[in-house]
Amino acid sequence: xxxxxxxxxxxxxxxxxxxxxxxxxxxxxxxxxxxxxxxxxxxxxxxxxxxxxxxxxxxxxxxxxxxxxxxxxxxxxxxxxxxxxxxxxxxxxxxxxxxxxxxxxxxxxxxxxxxxxxxxxxxxxxxxxxxxxxxxxxxxxxxxxxxxxxxxxxxxxxxxxxxxxxxxxxxxxxxxxxxxxxxxxxxxxxxxxxxxxxxxxxxxxxxxxxxxxxxxxxxxxxxxxxxxxxxxxxxxxxxxxxxxxxxxxxxxxxxxxxxxxxxxxxxxxxxxxxxxxxxxxxxxxxxxxxxxxxxxxxxxxxxxxxxxxxxxxxxxxxxxxxxxxxxxxxxxxxxxxxxxxxxxxxxxxxxxxxxxxxxxxxxxxxxxxxxxxxxxxxxxxxxxxxxxxxxxxxxxxxxxxxxxxxxxxxxxxxxxxxxxxxxxxxxxxxxxxxxxxxxxxxxxxxx
Numbered sequence: 408x409x410x411x412x413x414x415x416x417x418x419x420x421x422x423x424x425x426x427x428x429x430x431x432x433x434x435x436x437x438x439x440x441x442x443x444x445x446x447x448x449x450x451x452x453x454x455x456x457x458x459x460x461x462x463x464x465x466x467x468x469x470x471x472x473x474x475x476x477x478x479x480x481x482x483x484x485x486x487x488x489x490x491x492x493x494x495x496x497x498x499x500x501x502x503x504x505x506x507x508x509x510x511x512x513x514x515x516x517x518x519x520x521x522x523x524x525x526x527x528x529x530x531x532x533x534x535x536x537x538x539x540x541x542x543x544x545x546x547x548x549x550x551x552x553x554x555x556x557x558x559x560x561x562x563x564x565x566x567x568x569x570x571x572x573x574x575x576x577x578x579x580x581x582x583x584x585x586x587x588x589x590x591x592x593x594x595x596x597x598x599x600x601x602x603x604x605x606x607x608x609x610x611x612x613x614x615x616x617x618x619x620x621x622x623x624x625x626x627x628x629x630x631x632x633x634x635x636x637x638x639x640x641x642x643x644x645x646x647x648x649x650x651x652x653x654x655x656x657x658x659x660x661x662x663x664x665x666x667x668x669x670x671x672x673x674x675x676x677x678x679x680x681x682x683x684x685x686x687x688x689x690x691x692x693x694x695x696x697x698x699x700x701x702x703x704x705x706x707x708x709x710x711x712x713x714x715x716x717x718x719x720x721x722x723x724x725x726x727x728x729x730x731x732x733x734x735x736x737x738x739x740x741x742x743x744x745x746x747x748x749x750x751x752x753x754x755x756x757x758x759x760x761x762x763x764x765x766x767x768x769x770x771x772x773x774x775x776x777x778x779x780x781x782x783x784x785x786x787x788x789x790x791x792x793x794x795x796x797x798x799x800x801x802x803x804x805x806x807x808x809x810x811x812x813x814x815x816x817x818x819x820x821x822x823x824x825x826x827x828x829x830x831x832x833x834x835x836x837x838x839x840x841x842x843x844x845x846x847x848x849x850x851x852x853x854x
Contacts, residue, residue: 408432410440410454410466420453423509429516430624437466444470447622449477451519453512455505456483456490464490467497478523480515482507541577542725543718547710551578554707559585564657564702566642567680569709571824572759575680576640578707583636588676591635594628599641599826600851602838606649608665611656617666629662633673642702643683643694644827654698677702682823712754712761719750722758726765736769744779752786755823787820812847815840819851826851 409420409431417433424431432447434440438461440454452470456463463481470479481494484505491502500522501515541552558565559582567575576595583593601609608617612627628637639645645653656662661672679702688694712719723741731738741749754760764785772781815833822828830840844851 408434408440408443408449408452410434410437410452410458410463412436412455412458416455420507420512423513424516427513430626432623437461437463437469440466441469441473444473450523451478451480451516453480453482453516456481456494457485464493464497467494467499471498476523478519480519482512541574541581542721543715544721545710545715545718547715548718551707551709552581555581556585558582558705558707560587561705562587562676563704564676565678566685566699566703566706567678567709568685568706569680569682570711570757571682572757573709573711574758575682575709576638578709579636579638579678579680582678583638583676586636586676588635592632593636593638594632595638595640596628597640599644599837600841602841603646603649606646607652610649610653611662611664612667613665614667617664621666624664627662627664629656629673629675630671632675634675636676636678639677639679639702641681641683642679643681643685643688647693647695650695650698654695654701657698657701679703682825712757716750719761720746722761723749723765726762727769730766730769737775739769739772739775739777741782742776742778745777745782748779748782756820808847811843812849815843815847815849819849824851 409417409424411417411420412435414435417435421431421433432443432449434443437454437458440452454463454466458466461469463483467479467481470477475498479499480501480503481491481499482503482505483490494502500519503512503515541548541555555578565579565582567578569575579595580593583589596609598606608621608625608627610627610629612625612630613621615621615624657677659672660674661670663670685694685699685703689696689699723746727741728738730736749761749764756763764787768777768781768785771785772778774781815829818829818832819826822832826840827837830837833840835843841851843849
């Protein structure tokens, strides 16, 4: 993003950056920049200092309150030492004087973008730590690890099958990490989480003005995954029209952005996953048989937690330690009785449900070690009462939101996290249910 009140500067820099393959957003004021950043993400910001109403340093200060991590370069034609020091203290990575030498500015931006990318990767690694490790010593998990080791070096499409919450993305990441593409990007997309009308743009990108709201050119996930792995989660929910387009791209790696004319090419390994019975979908005419052949050179199955109960103790310890580190809680252990009770649960939501229950126990329980009664208190009831007691106080909007939140979560639980089925049972369009979840603060991936 370029922020400058001079239209000539905005136009000339945008044109120069475009020739270097950079996509730019322009803002003629700091207020306009903050407004655009509410809905659009950028990799770096280049801002002038002297601007009416809000100068570049005040903009940088407000920006840091919202996003402390986006790299910023400050430029000014009235530069002085005090201004440079203030900009640096506010988090600017560099300070350049106007008139700006284009070559120097391009070098600065390339360095800033590279530094930003490295910081994001390091932050993700620190945040995730061993979150992508496949934990357990059960026979099913050992067999899965062996198959991953065999499949990873072979650069072929893989289909990961398994119930919700069994770690299908973990398997995809493990394959990527052990493959020859490990230095390339791993780009995930949940096909069930993207509205049908936006999937093509999400996968292949779009040109500026291709449709309402396409304010700038956007690279699709195939371009972003070039040289690496594209993970298509819940591919069984992909609309039929997109299945045909995906098949063509998988055949030769060639595609065109929405609204564009140029044919692009990407070298991508595709790993797909679904919790659906794909053979049944093919028989019902809801999934293309030729696409299934294309994505299923090799299939891997993630075992449900009920088939690997001996792994529960290790998973509980891992989730408890991770939650304690993340929230700076004191470390606590689970008693043998508590672990026995946890092993006995049906775990319809699999490992994802176990993680949520462990974190709930840590919040509610006070003792150490955590006992069986603490586990019983935190476990979800097998059935909910027909009519729960309503709160006696609170604003109507808050009460309605709380009720809607409970209903949606219960439907998602009943349908094992399957959004389309949950939406149908509520007589809602899938896109409407996603919008509702965002409004109510429900993370569908966690339900």
